[in-house]
Amino acid sequence: MKSFNKNNCTSTLREQANCSMGGTISLFGTHSKEWSTMWIFNGVIKMMTYPNRIAARKEFKKLAI
Numbered sequence: 001m002k003s004f005n006k007n008n009c010t011s012t013l014r015e016q017a018n019c020s021m022g023g024t025i026s027l028f029g030t031h032s033k034e035w036s037t038m039w040i041f042n043g044v045i046k047m048m049t050y051p052n053r054i055a056a057r058k059e060f061k062k063l064a065i
Contacts, residue, residue: 009033017064027060029053039063 011034015027023041035056036049050056 011036015060017060019063020065021063025060025063027056029056037063 009030011028011030013026014029017025019025019039019041021041023039025040026038027035028038029035034049034051035053036047037056037060039046039048048059050059
């Protein structure tokens with residue numbers, strides 16, 4: 001199994017959509033290591049980190065329109 005050096009990996013914006021509550025939700029990912037969703041609503045930024053892509057995409061699809 002090939003391993004990646006975390007210091008050489010950058011998080012990339014994978015998808016962005018409007019949120020069901022009126023804000024914006026973005027999905028960021030770094031290979032298979034770290035995935036996160038960032039939710040922006042009324043000037044408040046909430047970022048949640050997930051251990052894999054499946055969990056992050058599930059939360060993204062739940063909040064996206």
